[in-house]
Amino acid sequence: MTLYDEAFARGARHADAPLRPVGLDVAPDGAQTHAVMSEQDLLTVRHAVRSATVAAGFALVDQTRIVTAASELARNAYVHGGGGSLTIEVLGHGARGGVRLTVRDNGPGIPDLDKALTDGWTTGTGLGHGLGGARRLMHEFGVDTTVGEGTTVTAVRWNNR
Amino acid sequence: MNAPRPSAVPILRLGDVLVTGLLNELDDTSALTFTDELTERIVADGARGVLIDVSRLDLIDSFVARTLTELATMARLLGARVIVAGMRPAVAITLVELGLQLKGVETALNAEQGMHALGWQQTARSPRGDAYDALR
Ligand SMILES: Nc1ncnc2c1ncn2[C@@H]1O[C@H](COP(=O)(O)OP(=O)(O)OP(=O)(O)O)[C@@H](O)[C@H]1O
Ligand SMILES: [Mg+2]
Numbered sequence: 001m002t003l004y005d006e007a008f009a010r011g012a013r014h015a016d017a018p019l020r021p022v023g024l025d026v027a028p029d030g031a032q033t034h035a036v037m038s039e040q041d042l043l044t045v046r047h048a049v050r051s052a053t054v055a056a057g058f059a060l061v062d063q064t065r066i067v068t069a070a071s072e073l074a075r076n077a078y079v080h081g082g083g084g085s086l087t088i089e090v091l092g093h094g095a096r097g098g099v100r101l102t103v104r105d106n107g108p109g110i111p112d113l114d115k116a117l118t119d120g121w122t123t124g125t126g127l128g129h130g131l132g133g134a135r136r137l138m139h140e141f142g143v144d145t146t147v148g149e150g151t152t153v154t155a156v157r158w159n160n161r
Numbered sequence: 162m163n164a165p166r167p168s169a170v171p172i173l174r175l176g177d178v179l180v181t182g183l184l185n186e187l188d189d190t191s192a193l194t195f196t197d198e199l200t201e202r203i204v205a206d207g208a209r210g211v212l213i214d215v216s217r218l219d220l221i222d223s224f225v226a227r228t229l230t231e232l233a234t235m236a237r238l239l240g241a242r243v244i245v246a247g248m249r250p251a252v253a254i255t256l257v258e259l260g261l262q263l264k265g266v267e268t269a270l271n272a273e274q275g276m277h278a279l280g281w282q283q284t285a286r287s288p289r290g291d292a293y294d295a296l297r
Binding site: 039040042043046050060061063064065067068071072075119126127129130132133134136137 | 185186188189190219220221222223224226227249250251252254255258259260261
Protein backbone atom coordinates (compact mmCIF):
# COMPACT_ATOMS: atom_id res chain seq x y z
CA MET A 1 0.00 0.00 0.00
CA THR A 2 1.27 3.44 -0.79
CA LEU A 3 0.57 6.79 0.74
CA TYR A 4 1.73 9.81 -1.19
CA ASP A 5 1.68 13.17 0.42
CA GLU A 6 2.05 16.22 -1.72
CA ALA A 7 5.72 16.06 -2.33
CA PHE A 8 6.64 12.47 -1.87
CA ALA A 9 6.50 12.83 -5.62
CA ARG A 10 9.25 15.41 -5.34
CA GLY A 11 11.35 12.84 -3.58
CA ALA A 12 10.37 10.07 -5.99
CA ARG A 13 13.51 10.33 -8.07
CA HIS A 14 15.50 9.63 -4.99
CA ALA A 15 13.15 6.97 -3.67
CA ASP A 16 13.54 5.04 -6.90
CA ALA A 17 17.30 5.15 -6.72
CA PRO A 18 18.86 1.74 -6.18
CA LEU A 19 19.37 0.64 -2.61
CA ARG A 20 22.85 1.54 -1.55
CA PRO A 21 24.85 -0.95 0.43
CA VAL A 22 24.06 -0.68 4.11
CA GLY A 23 26.75 1.19 6.01
CA LEU A 24 28.15 4.66 6.01
CA ASP A 25 28.45 5.85 2.48
CA VAL A 26 28.71 9.36 1.15
CA ALA A 27 27.19 9.53 -2.29
CA PRO A 28 28.16 12.17 -4.89
CA ASP A 29 24.97 14.17 -4.19
CA GLY A 30 26.00 14.56 -0.55
CA ALA A 31 23.54 11.99 0.74
CA GLN A 32 24.81 10.03 3.71
CA THR A 33 23.52 6.55 4.36
CA HIS A 34 23.81 4.95 7.78
CA ALA A 35 23.08 1.41 8.81
CA VAL A 36 20.24 0.91 11.28
CA MET A 37 21.08 -2.60 12.43
CA SER A 38 21.72 -2.20 16.16
CA GLU A 39 20.79 -0.09 19.17
CA GLN A 40 24.16 1.61 18.85
CA ASP A 41 23.24 2.56 15.27
CA LEU A 42 20.10 4.28 16.59
CA LEU A 43 22.32 6.58 18.65
CA THR A 44 24.79 7.14 15.80
CA VAL A 45 21.99 8.05 13.42
CA ARG A 46 20.67 10.69 15.81
CA HIS A 47 24.06 12.38 15.94
CA ALA A 48 24.33 12.34 12.15
CA VAL A 49 20.82 13.80 11.70
CA ARG A 50 21.52 16.46 14.32
CA SER A 51 24.66 17.52 12.42
CA ALA A 52 22.72 17.68 9.16
CA THR A 53 20.03 19.91 10.70
CA VAL A 54 22.72 22.23 12.00
CA ALA A 55 24.36 22.27 8.55
CA ALA A 56 20.99 23.15 7.01
CA GLY A 57 20.63 26.09 9.38
CA PHE A 58 17.70 24.87 11.48
CA ALA A 59 17.02 26.46 14.87
CA LEU A 60 16.97 24.33 18.01
CA VAL A 61 13.27 23.39 18.14
CA ASP A 62 13.28 22.32 14.49
CA GLN A 63 16.50 20.37 15.02
CA THR A 64 14.80 18.55 17.87
CA ARG A 65 11.69 17.83 15.75
CA ILE A 66 13.75 16.36 12.92
CA VAL A 67 16.06 14.30 15.13
CA THR A 68 13.06 12.96 17.05
CA ALA A 69 11.27 12.00 13.81
CA ALA A 70 14.47 10.29 12.62
CA SER A 71 14.72 8.42 15.90
CA GLU A 72 11.14 7.14 15.56
CA LEU A 73 11.57 6.05 11.95
CA ALA A 74 14.96 4.42 12.55
CA ARG A 75 13.60 2.58 15.56
CA ASN A 76 10.68 1.30 13.51
CA ALA A 77 13.05 0.04 10.81
CA TYR A 78 15.13 -1.67 13.49
CA VAL A 79 12.31 -3.08 15.63
CA HIS A 80 9.57 -3.84 13.09
CA GLY A 81 11.59 -4.02 9.88
CA GLY A 82 14.42 -6.19 11.20
CA GLY A 83 17.00 -3.49 10.45
CA GLY A 84 17.58 -1.17 7.54
CA SER A 85 19.20 2.11 6.67
CA LEU A 86 18.67 5.84 7.00
CA THR A 87 19.73 8.31 4.32
CA ILE A 88 20.15 11.98 5.18
CA GLU A 89 20.21 14.74 2.58
CA VAL A 90 20.69 18.42 3.23
CA LEU A 91 18.51 20.25 0.69
CA GLY A 92 20.23 23.61 0.72
CA HIS A 93 20.97 25.90 3.62
CA GLY A 94 19.16 28.74 5.37
CA ALA A 95 15.70 30.14 4.68
CA ARG A 96 14.98 27.83 1.76
CA GLY A 97 16.92 24.90 3.06
CA GLY A 98 15.65 21.59 4.32
CA VAL A 99 16.53 18.08 5.33
CA ARG A 100 15.24 14.86 3.80
CA LEU A 101 15.27 11.57 5.66
CA THR A 102 14.79 8.28 3.83
CA VAL A 103 14.43 5.23 6.05
CA ARG A 104 14.36 1.83 4.34
CA ASP A 105 14.01 -1.72 5.48
CA ASN A 106 13.37 -5.06 3.82
CA GLY A 107 11.08 -6.25 6.60
CA PRO A 108 7.50 -7.52 6.59
CA GLY A 109 5.93 -4.27 5.34
CA ILE A 110 2.85 -2.60 6.83
CA PRO A 111 -0.43 -4.31 5.88
CA ASP A 112 -2.70 -1.46 7.01
CA LEU A 113 -0.96 1.87 6.73
CA ASP A 114 -3.92 3.96 7.88
CA LYS A 115 -4.05 2.04 11.13
CA ALA A 116 -0.27 2.21 11.55
CA LEU A 117 -0.45 6.00 11.25
CA THR A 118 -3.16 6.19 13.93
CA ASP A 119 -1.97 7.31 17.36
CA GLY A 120 -2.11 4.51 19.86
CA TRP A 121 -2.16 1.70 17.29
CA THR A 122 0.67 -0.76 17.72
CA THR A 123 1.42 -4.39 17.01
CA GLY A 124 4.16 -4.34 19.62
CA THR A 125 4.61 -3.04 23.12
CA GLY A 126 5.16 0.59 22.09
CA LEU A 127 2.82 3.53 22.53
CA GLY A 128 1.92 3.52 18.84
CA HIS A 129 2.84 7.16 18.42
CA GLY A 130 6.03 6.83 16.43
CA LEU A 131 4.84 6.82 12.84
CA GLY A 132 1.97 9.32 13.18
CA GLY A 133 4.11 11.49 15.43
CA ALA A 134 7.01 11.54 12.99
CA ARG A 135 4.55 12.57 10.28
CA ARG A 136 3.37 15.53 12.36
CA LEU A 137 6.93 16.61 13.06
CA MET A 138 7.79 16.82 9.35
CA HIS A 139 6.35 18.87 6.47
CA GLU A 140 6.28 16.14 3.85
CA PHE A 141 5.85 12.50 4.58
CA GLY A 142 5.50 9.47 2.35
CA VAL A 143 5.33 5.79 3.10
CA ASP A 144 5.92 3.19 0.42
CA THR A 145 5.36 -0.27 1.81
CA THR A 146 4.76 -3.69 0.33
CA VAL A 147 3.85 -6.67 2.47
CA GLY A 148 6.67 -9.18 2.42
CA GLU A 149 9.09 -6.76 0.77
CA GLY A 150 9.71 -3.86 3.08
CA THR A 151 9.03 -0.26 3.90
CA THR A 152 10.51 3.05 2.81
CA VAL A 153 9.56 6.23 4.62
CA THR A 154 10.58 9.58 3.15
CA ALA A 155 10.20 12.75 5.21
CA VAL A 156 11.23 16.35 4.61
CA ARG A 157 11.22 19.39 6.83
CA TRP A 158 11.86 22.81 5.36
CA ASN A 159 13.26 25.81 7.12
CA ASN A 160 10.97 28.85 7.26
CA ARG A 161 7.67 27.17 6.62
CA MET B 162 24.15 -16.77 29.24
CA ASN B 163 25.43 -13.28 30.03
CA ALA B 164 24.42 -11.50 33.18
CA PRO B 165 22.64 -8.25 32.29
CA ARG B 166 25.12 -5.44 31.86
CA PRO B 167 24.56 -2.68 34.45
CA SER B 168 23.13 0.52 33.00
CA ALA B 169 25.95 2.66 34.47
CA VAL B 170 23.44 5.36 35.40
CA PRO B 171 24.32 6.63 38.90
CA ILE B 172 21.54 6.61 41.49
CA LEU B 173 22.23 8.65 44.64
CA ARG B 174 20.27 8.53 47.86
CA LEU B 175 19.52 11.68 49.84
CA GLY B 176 17.51 10.71 52.88
CA ASP B 177 14.43 8.97 51.54
CA VAL B 178 14.81 10.44 48.04
CA LEU B 179 16.68 8.81 45.15
CA VAL B 180 18.29 11.20 42.66
CA THR B 181 19.27 10.18 39.17
CA GLY B 182 19.62 11.57 35.68
CA LEU B 183 19.36 10.32 32.10
CA LEU B 184 21.92 10.88 29.35
CA ASN B 185 21.54 10.96 25.57
CA GLU B 186 23.96 8.09 25.15
CA LEU B 187 21.72 5.61 26.95
CA ASP B 188 20.78 2.79 24.57
CA ASP B 189 17.47 0.93 24.75
CA THR B 190 18.78 -2.09 26.62
CA SER B 191 20.48 0.12 29.20
CA ALA B 192 17.30 2.15 29.61
CA LEU B 193 15.37 -1.02 30.43
CA THR B 194 18.13 -2.20 32.79
CA PHE B 195 18.03 1.21 34.47
CA THR B 196 14.28 0.81 35.06
CA ASP B 197 14.96 -2.47 36.87
CA GLU B 198 17.83 -1.00 38.86
CA LEU B 199 15.80 2.00 39.96
CA THR B 200 12.79 -0.05 41.04
CA GLU B 201 15.10 -2.36 42.99
CA ARG B 202 16.72 0.62 44.69
CA ILE B 203 13.32 2.08 45.61
CA VAL B 204 12.55 -1.12 47.49
CA ALA B 205 16.05 -1.67 48.92
CA ASP B 206 16.37 1.92 50.19
CA GLY B 207 12.73 2.36 51.13
CA ALA B 208 12.65 5.51 49.02
CA ARG B 209 9.59 7.75 49.20
CA GLY B 210 10.58 9.96 46.30
CA VAL B 211 12.59 9.76 43.07
CA LEU B 212 13.97 12.71 41.15
CA ILE B 213 14.88 11.97 37.53
CA ASP B 214 16.84 14.81 35.99
CA VAL B 215 16.31 14.94 32.20
CA SER B 216 17.97 18.31 31.63
CA ARG B 217 20.76 16.72 29.64
CA LEU B 218 18.45 14.89 27.21
CA ASP B 219 18.32 16.74 23.89
CA LEU B 220 15.62 14.36 22.69
CA ILE B 221 12.80 12.34 24.21
CA ASP B 222 11.28 9.94 21.71
CA SER B 223 8.41 7.54 22.22
CA PHE B 224 10.72 4.90 23.68
CA VAL B 225 12.12 7.18 26.38
CA ALA B 226 8.65 8.58 27.03
CA ARG B 227 7.34 5.07 27.59
CA THR B 228 10.27 4.26 29.87
CA LEU B 229 9.56 7.34 32.00
CA THR B 230 5.83 6.61 32.15
CA GLU B 231 6.43 3.00 33.19
CA LEU B 232 8.98 4.04 35.79
CA ALA B 233 6.55 6.50 37.33
CA THR B 234 3.83 3.85 37.45
CA MET B 235 6.06 1.19 38.99
CA ALA B 236 7.45 3.61 41.54
CA ARG B 237 3.95 4.67 42.51
CA LEU B 238 2.94 1.06 43.04
CA LEU B 239 5.94 0.76 45.35
CA GLY B 240 4.89 3.83 47.31
CA ALA B 241 7.37 6.30 45.84
CA ARG B 242 6.66 9.53 44.04
CA VAL B 243 8.60 10.24 40.85
CA ILE B 244 9.34 13.72 39.59
CA VAL B 245 10.87 14.22 36.14
CA ALA B 246 12.78 17.48 36.26
CA GLY B 247 14.44 19.88 33.90
CA MET B 248 12.98 18.99 30.52
CA ARG B 249 14.36 21.30 27.85
CA PRO B 250 11.76 23.52 26.12
CA ALA B 251 12.53 22.16 22.64
CA VAL B 252 12.05 18.63 23.95
CA ALA B 253 8.73 19.53 25.59
CA ILE B 254 7.43 21.14 22.37
CA THR B 255 8.42 18.10 20.33
CA LEU B 256 6.87 15.66 22.81
CA VAL B 257 3.54 17.46 22.59
CA GLU B 258 3.66 17.32 18.79
CA LEU B 259 4.47 13.62 18.95
CA GLY B 260 1.25 13.31 20.95
CA LEU B 261 2.97 12.12 24.11
CA GLN B 262 1.98 13.87 27.30
CA LEU B 263 3.78 11.69 29.84
CA LYS B 264 0.40 11.09 31.45
CA GLY B 265 0.68 10.33 35.13
CA VAL B 266 4.25 11.61 35.33
CA GLU B 267 4.84 14.54 37.66
CA THR B 268 7.26 17.14 36.37
CA ALA B 269 9.23 20.09 37.71
CA LEU B 270 10.94 22.97 35.96
CA ASN B 271 14.34 22.01 37.35
CA ALA B 272 16.00 19.65 39.80
CA GLU B 273 15.85 22.19 42.61
CA GLN B 274 12.08 22.64 42.32
CA GLY B 275 11.70 18.90 41.98
CA MET B 276 13.60 18.30 45.20
CA HIS B 277 11.54 20.97 46.89
CA ALA B 278 8.36 19.21 45.82
CA LEU B 279 9.76 15.99 47.28
CA GLY B 280 10.17 17.71 50.63
CA TRP B 281 13.70 18.99 50.47
CA GLN B 282 13.97 22.57 51.73
CA GLN B 283 16.78 24.74 50.51
CA THR B 284 18.85 25.99 53.40
CA ALA B 285 21.90 28.25 53.38
CA ARG B 286 24.02 25.20 52.73
CA SER B 287 21.77 23.23 50.47
CA PRO B 288 21.61 19.56 51.43
CA ARG B 289 21.01 18.97 47.74
CA GLY B 290 23.99 20.87 46.41
CA ASP B 291 27.06 18.68 46.87
CA ALA B 292 25.50 15.33 46.25
CA TYR B 293 23.47 16.55 43.31
CA ASP B 294 26.53 18.15 41.73
CA ALA B 295 28.26 14.81 41.94
CA LEU B 296 25.86 13.60 39.24
CA ARG B 297 26.71 16.25 36.67
N1 LIG C 1 9.18 -0.22 9.22
C1 LIG C 1 8.10 -0.94 9.60
N2 LIG C 1 7.93 -2.22 9.17
C2 LIG C 1 6.85 -2.94 9.55
N3 LIG C 1 5.87 -2.47 10.34
C3 LIG C 1 5.97 -1.21 10.79
C4 LIG C 1 7.08 -0.38 10.45
N4 LIG C 1 6.90 0.83 11.03
C5 LIG C 1 5.75 0.77 11.72
N5 LIG C 1 5.18 -0.46 11.58
C6 LIG C 1 3.90 -0.91 12.15
O1 LIG C 1 3.14 0.22 12.51
C7 LIG C 1 2.80 0.19 13.89
C8 LIG C 1 2.78 1.61 14.43
O2 LIG C 1 4.09 2.16 14.42
P1 LIG C 1 4.44 3.30 15.47
O3 LIG C 1 5.86 3.69 15.28
O4 LIG C 1 3.41 4.38 15.35
O5 LIG C 1 4.22 2.59 16.86
P2 LIG C 1 5.14 1.50 17.59
O6 LIG C 1 6.46 1.41 16.93
O7 LIG C 1 4.36 0.23 17.72
O8 LIG C 1 5.31 2.15 19.04
P3 LIG C 1 6.15 3.48 19.41
O9 LIG C 1 5.16 4.47 19.94
O10 LIG C 1 7.12 3.03 20.45
O11 LIG C 1 6.82 3.96 18.17
C9 LIG C 1 3.84 -0.72 14.51
O12 LIG C 1 3.37 -1.32 15.71
C10 LIG C 1 4.08 -1.74 13.41
O13 LIG C 1 3.06 -2.72 13.39
MG1 LIG D 1 7.59 3.11 16.52
